[in-house]
Structure formats: C-alpha cells, structure tokens
Amino acid sequence: MSYRYGEYRDGPDPLAPPYDVRSALDRMGDSILSGSNPGHALRDLLRQGLPGTDNRRGLDELLRDVRRRRRELRERGRLDGTLERARALLDKAIGQERAELFPDPSDDARLREARLDAVPDDPAGAIQELSTYEWRSQAARRTFDELRDLLRREVLDSQFRGMRQALADPDPAAMERVRQMMSDLNDMLDRDARGEHTQDDFDRFMSKYEDMFPESPRNLEELVDSLARRAAATQRLLASLTPQQREELAGLINQTLEQTGLAEQMRRLGESLHARRPDLAWHTPERLTGDQPLGMGDAVTALDELADLTQLEAALRQDYPGASIEDIDEAAVRRALGRSAVDDLNALKQIERELEQQGYLRRHRGRLELTPKAVRRLGETALRRVFSALDAGRRGDHDQTDAGAAGELTGSTRPWRFGDEQPIDVVRTVVNGVRRGAGRGGAVTLSVDDFEVAETERRTAAAVCLLVDLSYSMALRGTWAAAKQTAMALQALVSSKFPQDSVQIIGFSNYARVLAPDELAGLEWDMVQGTNLHHALLIAGRHLDRHPDFEPVVLVVTDGEPTSHLRRNGSYAFEWPPTPETLELTLAEVDKMTRRRATLNVFMLAEDERLKEFVDEVARRNGGRVFSPSPERLGEYVVSDFLRTRRAR
Structure with missing residues (x-):
C-alpha cells in the first residue's frame, strides 16, 4: 500500500492548537484603552478580523467580498435572454417556412403565407397559433420543436434548479417522471400541513428524485427553503422586466406549463411555498446591467444569489438594533463565498465564546464586561509594550522573568x-x-x-501614588488612552515585580477618587470642568500616612494647571483662570508631600505656559522632576522613572 500526504482542505486544520484568545484580548485592549466599552471593542475586533498566523478575515472583508460578488452578478447579463432567444427562434422558423413556400405558386402556399402574416406579435400568442400549424419546411419544424424544448427546459429550470439537465433528452417518459415528482411533492407538502409528514416520507421521496435536486436537501424544511427562494426569484424576474416583457414572458410560462400538463401542480406548489415563506422578497424588482442575454434559468439563479447576497450584506453590516454575529447565516455564507469564508466566520464566532469560557469576559445585565483576569492581562500587555520601547542596554529597565520579586x-x-x-x-x-x-x-x-x-535580600517597600488627570481636555488632546495605559502598566509592574509595595491610582477632574485596578480598563474621562489636583494630593497624602514605613513615590500625569479645589464643606470650587486660592491650597499639599519626604515627579502632556509655570514651582518647592513626554512615550517615562526611584532606594 502507498500513501500520499498533502494539505488538509476540508475546513480548518483538525490538529491545530486551540485558538489563543489572549492576542484577541490584546487587540480589544487598544480600543478599550482609547475609551471604548468591551462590547464595542469586541465588535471592532470582529469587523477587523484576525491577521497574523490565523489570518482570518473579519466581517468588513467578508462584506467587501459580498459586495464584489453582487457587482459581478449584476454585470453578468440581461434578464430578457429567454424572450430574446424565443423571438429569434420564432423568426427563424417563420423565415424558413416562408423560404419553403415562396417558390410554390399554389393557392395553398398563399394561404399558408397569409396565416403566417396573421401570427400575433407576442411570442406566447405566436407559439399558441403555430402549435397547430402543419409545417411544410422540415427545417422550420425542427426549429419550432427546438423553441418548445427550450421553453420547457427554461421554465422548469427556473422552478427546479438542475431540471435543465434532467430534460435534456426530450423523452416523454422523462416528462412523465417530472409530473409524478410534482404530484408527490405537493402531496408531501399537504401531509406536512396536516401534521402527518415524517422524515421517512422525505427520505423515500429523495431516493426516487434526488437527481432533480442538486442541493441535496436533508429534510423537508431545507427543500422548501430552496424551492421557495427560487420561486421568489422567478417572481422578481418578472417584476424586473418592462410591462410588455413581463406580459410576454408570463404568457410563455403559462403556455408551457399548460402544454406540459404541469399548470395545476405548479399552482399548488406556488401557493404552498408562498404560504410557508412569506418573508421572501417575492415581487421586489432587481436590475442586471450586463450585455450578455441570460436564459430564464440562469437569470433566476442570478436573482436568487442576489437575494441571498442582499440579506447576507445586511447581516454582515451589523448596523441594526440587537445585531449579533450569530445572526449571520452560515449556509448563506457558504453559498456566496465558499467554505473558506465559513471557516473565517466560525473563527470569529469562536472568539466571543472563548473569551467568556476562558474567563476574560462576562455578561452583566446584558452587557459585556472585563473580568479581573482580563484587566490583569491588559495591564501586563501595556507593561510589555512599555518595556519593549525602553533601550535594551539600560540595566534594570528590561523585563526580567528569571528572578524573584523579593530581592537578590x-x-x-x-x-x-x-x-x-x-x-x-x-x-x-x-x-x-x-x-x-x-x-x-x-x-x-x-x-x-x-x-x-x-x-x-530584603527590599524596601514603597507606597506608590499615581495621580491621573481625568478631565475632558485629556480626551480632546488625544492623551487619554496613553494615560490609562500608563496607569495599567504601572499597576501591573508593581503587582508583579514589587508585590510588597502598596500602589494607589487616583483619578481627578472636578473631584478626585481612588480607582480600583479592575475599573482602569473601562475607565472613561469626565465631561466636567475642573482639574482638582488639590483633592488628589489630599487622597494621596492619606495613602502615604497609612504606610509610614514605606518609601513614598508620587507621580502626577496631567495636561493642565489646577483650576479647582476642595472646599471645607466638601464641595468643589472651579474657576478659570485659576484663582490664587486654588493655587495656594494645591501648593500647600505639595509642601506637605515634601515634609513626608515624598518626591513629586510631574509628567506634562501639554505645552501650556501656565502649566509650565505651575510645575516649575512644584519642582522648586518639592525637588521633584518635570517631564514633558509625547503621549506615545508617556508609559516609558513613568515606568522608567519609577524603576529609577526604586533602584535608588
């Protein structure tokens, strides 16, 4: 025995390792740190896809493929191809008959010519009139038979995809088998309407007629769906033609069904399908702009695919209330874009499930929220990004994973x-x-x-305070995401490498408040007026006082001078430009920090003269340093300064 090995092509690799959702969470973190909530961040991730080793297309790329496919179908051809072909064969048959009659001087030839002159202009009327005509020309007879065979195949193919091949041989037995199939199908639908249908009935039906249904439906529901979509496409074909074309083609259809003895069975089937799938666009016109004339069966197939693509496009846009990726029909994706697109869609659907199953996301009152595990992960990711930006040659400023956290x-x-x-x-x-x-x-x-x-060796513990400006100006200047990422990176650094330290993140706008680690990721700026550094320093001072034996570390991230302070009654006062009282109270807290031996290092995120004057005064009074990093390097500056301070002590 010999074996040949090759790439597995029937879907995703069954031996591939489980999908690592941590990379997906990291990508969501970019949106979350910029102010998005987890639900919106997940939606953005699903739209963008999973580039990299998985290289999975997102909803946006699938949507582009669907729109490209729609353009191709619209430019594929015209809808009146069957009418055009029917007229051409009629003209050819009549021309051949006239050529046969012209040399004949008899009265019979002139009478026949007069009858040909009286043939109606519409194809259905002409075919009806000529169906009883005794053709003198054998070539004309063959052309007319070709016309009727064409109409029979096209009309039935428009209702049952693949019927064209089944009727390629004009054998009366084949036509009788079609009649029997239609009768059995309608009887099965009637039994189902009465609640008497079983899967065994369907299996027996398919064993007899499976060659007439290339879609290979597995049950009656799938069969009804396929037939209903095709019947609706036929009605859209008629609705898309001009009134004259519609009348002519409808006449050809009715006449063909009458001649084949299928009119009554087709009427029963149409009523059943319409009753079962009234949601389909049965009479919505659709325009095709191509130059190539399409036969009726091909035109119906194109319109059927266009209807599928229209619904699929709406589902992929996800712009309706309550939209979910689970709304996207996998079968429609397979029909429109193939198996690889289904694999991409399943990978996207797996993301949300895996994020919940692996404990990164949870649902609370219908909303997605980050778990503490996810927040820790985002903090670690933020810290890795900061370390990757640091100079590799600076000793102590790189990510060291082979040493304990408690010292040498x-x-x-x-x-x-x-x-x-x-x-x-x-x-x-x-x-x-x-x-x-x-x-x-x-x-x-x-x-x-x-x-x-x-x-x-025993390492000195530190009481760390990071004061982060939450004012609306941080969002306006585009520095909010960098500040939040910096806070998460510092939190992750202290908890992982300096567990003996006590860190407190304090956010301040009109008021100040302590921020729990778990709420950092979902934190949003405050749309209020006021930069109350006075209140933030008060809270930071209490934290330092609770840890008198710890080394104090105070870091301030802001883009504006203090414009607010806390009154004795607990309310806040706001004024811009800042009042002397606001500046005096804030600097008084700076002096208290100096007496606590706490050095304040300030990170300015704006080039403002008033802010420069204020931070220079803080540095003069406290002895701390002033940094003016770009938002992209804020995390690097803060973490580096913290590490420098810890090493020095």
Missing part, C-alpha cells in the same frame, strides 16, 4: 512558610524528601515540611 539571592535557604514569595530551592526540597523516605524503597514523595525557599 543570599545563598542560604530556610523552611517554607505560608505566604512566602521567595523562589523554591528545588534541590534542597528534593533532598529533604529523599532523606525522609530513606530506606523505604520506591518513589520519592514530598510533603509540605520538605519545601525550602531561597532567602533573598
């Missing part, structure tokens, strides 16, 4: 105690397990008493 190793070990964060000494731990189990033979087992940790 001293070389000695001690028994592990609950709550220890020092690294486990694996060798000593295993040796303890071997000693305890010596002489027993068999595998080494470890108990809690065997564990030892490597002792590290």
Whole structure:
C-alpha cells in the first residue's frame, strides 16, 4: 500500500492548537484603552478580523467580498435572454417556412403565407397559433420543436434548479417522471400541513428524485427553503422586466406549463411555498446591467444569489438594533463565498465564546464586561509594550522573568512558610524528601515540611501614588488612552515585580477618587470642568500616612494647571483662570508631600505656559522632576522613572 500526504482542505486544520484568545484580548485592549466599552471593542475586533498566523478575515472583508460578488452578478447579463432567444427562434422558423413556400405558386402556399402574416406579435400568442400549424419546411419544424424544448427546459429550470439537465433528452417518459415528482411533492407538502409528514416520507421521496435536486436537501424544511427562494426569484424576474416583457414572458410560462400538463401542480406548489415563506422578497424588482442575454434559468439563479447576497450584506453590516454575529447565516455564507469564508466566520464566532469560557469576559445585565483576569492581562500587555520601547542596554529597565520579586539571592535557604514569595530551592526540597523516605524503597514523595525557599535580600517597600488627570481636555488632546495605559502598566509592574509595595491610582477632574485596578480598563474621562489636583494630593497624602514605613513615590500625569479645589464643606470650587486660592491650597499639599519626604515627579502632556509655570514651582518647592513626554512615550517615562526611584532606594 502507498500513501500520499498533502494539505488538509476540508475546513480548518483538525490538529491545530486551540485558538489563543489572549492576542484577541490584546487587540480589544487598544480600543478599550482609547475609551471604548468591551462590547464595542469586541465588535471592532470582529469587523477587523484576525491577521497574523490565523489570518482570518473579519466581517468588513467578508462584506467587501459580498459586495464584489453582487457587482459581478449584476454585470453578468440581461434578464430578457429567454424572450430574446424565443423571438429569434420564432423568426427563424417563420423565415424558413416562408423560404419553403415562396417558390410554390399554389393557392395553398398563399394561404399558408397569409396565416403566417396573421401570427400575433407576442411570442406566447405566436407559439399558441403555430402549435397547430402543419409545417411544410422540415427545417422550420425542427426549429419550432427546438423553441418548445427550450421553453420547457427554461421554465422548469427556473422552478427546479438542475431540471435543465434532467430534460435534456426530450423523452416523454422523462416528462412523465417530472409530473409524478410534482404530484408527490405537493402531496408531501399537504401531509406536512396536516401534521402527518415524517422524515421517512422525505427520505423515500429523495431516493426516487434526488437527481432533480442538486442541493441535496436533508429534510423537508431545507427543500422548501430552496424551492421557495427560487420561486421568489422567478417572481422578481418578472417584476424586473418592462410591462410588455413581463406580459410576454408570463404568457410563455403559462403556455408551457399548460402544454406540459404541469399548470395545476405548479399552482399548488406556488401557493404552498408562498404560504410557508412569506418573508421572501417575492415581487421586489432587481436590475442586471450586463450585455450578455441570460436564459430564464440562469437569470433566476442570478436573482436568487442576489437575494441571498442582499440579506447576507445586511447581516454582515451589523448596523441594526440587537445585531449579533450569530445572526449571520452560515449556509448563506457558504453559498456566496465558499467554505473558506465559513471557516473565517466560525473563527470569529469562536472568539466571543472563548473569551467568556476562558474567563476574560462576562455578561452583566446584558452587557459585556472585563473580568479581573482580563484587566490583569491588559495591564501586563501595556507593561510589555512599555518595556519593549525602553533601550535594551539600560540595566534594570528590561523585563526580567528569571528572578524573584523579593530581592537578590543570599545563598542560604530556610523552611517554607505560608505566604512566602521567595523562589523554591528545588534541590534542597528534593533532598529533604529523599532523606525522609530513606530506606523505604520506591518513589520519592514530598510533603509540605520538605519545601525550602531561597532567602533573598530584603527590599524596601514603597507606597506608590499615581495621580491621573481625568478631565475632558485629556480626551480632546488625544492623551487619554496613553494615560490609562500608563496607569495599567504601572499597576501591573508593581503587582508583579514589587508585590510588597502598596500602589494607589487616583483619578481627578472636578473631584478626585481612588480607582480600583479592575475599573482602569473601562475607565472613561469626565465631561466636567475642573482639574482638582488639590483633592488628589489630599487622597494621596492619606495613602502615604497609612504606610509610614514605606518609601513614598508620587507621580502626577496631567495636561493642565489646577483650576479647582476642595472646599471645607466638601464641595468643589472651579474657576478659570485659576484663582490664587486654588493655587495656594494645591501648593500647600505639595509642601506637605515634601515634609513626608515624598518626591513629586510631574509628567506634562501639554505645552501650556501656565502649566509650565505651575510645575516649575512644584519642582522648586518639592525637588521633584518635570517631564514633558509625547503621549506615545508617556508609559516609558513613568515606568522608567519609577524603576529609577526604586533602584535608588
């Protein structure tokens, strides 16, 4: 036996590893940090897709493919091809008959010519009139038979896709089989309407007539859907023609059905399909702009696909109330764009499910929210981006993952105690397990008493305060996302590398408030007037006072001078330009920070003369430093300054 290996083509790779939604969460984080809520961020992600190793198309690209396919179908041809072909064959048959009659001087020839002159102009009337005519010309007879065969195939193909091939051979037995199929189909629909239909009935029907249904429906519902969409497309074809063309083609259809003995069965089927699928656009006109004339069956197929694409386009736009990616019909995507598009759609649908199942998103009162796990992930991502921007050669400013968080190793070990964060000494731990189990033979087992940790140098704990401006001007200047990302990066840095530190994030606008780590990602700016640094320094001072043995670290991120302060009664006062009272109260809190030995480092996000004057006065009174980074480098400046401060202490 020989084997040949190749690329798996029947859908996504079944051996591929599970999708890593962390990259999707990171991309959502860009939108969330810019002010979007998780629901909008997820929607943006689904629209953009998953570039990279997965290279999955998003809804926007699928929408572009659908619109391109619609343009191709519209430019494919004209809808009156069957009428044009019918007229051409009629003219050809009549011309051939006249050529046969012209040399004949008899009265019979003149009478025949007079009858040909009286043939109605419309194709249906002409065919009806000539159906009883005794053709003198054998060529004309063959042309007329070709015309009737054409109409029979086209009319039935417009109702049952693939019937054209079934009727390619003009065998009366084939036509009789079509009549029997129509009768069995209508009887099955009647039984279903009475609640008597079973899947076995459908299976027996398909075993007899499966060659007439290339879509291979699996049950009656799929069959009805296919037939109803095609019947609706036929009605749209008629509605899209001019009144004269519509009348002529309708006449040809009715006449063909009467001649084939299918008129009554087709009427029953049409009524059943319309009753079951009234939601379809049965009489909506559709314009095709191509030059190539299309046969009736091909025209109906094009209109059927266009209707599918119209509905699919609406679903992909997701611009209606309550829109969900689950609304997109997978079967319609497969028909329009193929299997690869279905795989892309399934990958997009998987994102939301995986984000919830893996604990990054949760639903609360119908809204998507980030979990604490997701917030930690976004903070770690923000921190990685900051570290990636730092100079690789600056010692201590890179992401070091192979050292403990509690300081440098001293070389000695001690028994592990609950709550220890020092690294486990694996060798000593295993040796303890071997000693305890010596002489027993068999595998080494470890108990809690065997564990030892490597002792590290004691690191001074710090009380960290990051004061972030939440005023509306931060959003107007485009610095809001950078400030929020910086806050998350600092929170992640302290919690991961300096767990002994106590960090507090304080947001301030007209008032100041402490921000919990879990709310940083979804934080929005305040559409109020006021930059109340006075209140923020008051809250920061309380945090430092609660940790008197900790080294104080205070960082301020703002784009404007103080314009508000806290009154004694708890209300706030706002004035611009700032009043002397606001500046005096704020600088008084700066002086208190100086007495606490807390250095204030200020990060200015605006080139404003008043702000420069204020921060220069803060630096003069406190001894802290002033930075003026671009929004893109804010995180790098804040984290670097924090690390420099921690190393110095």
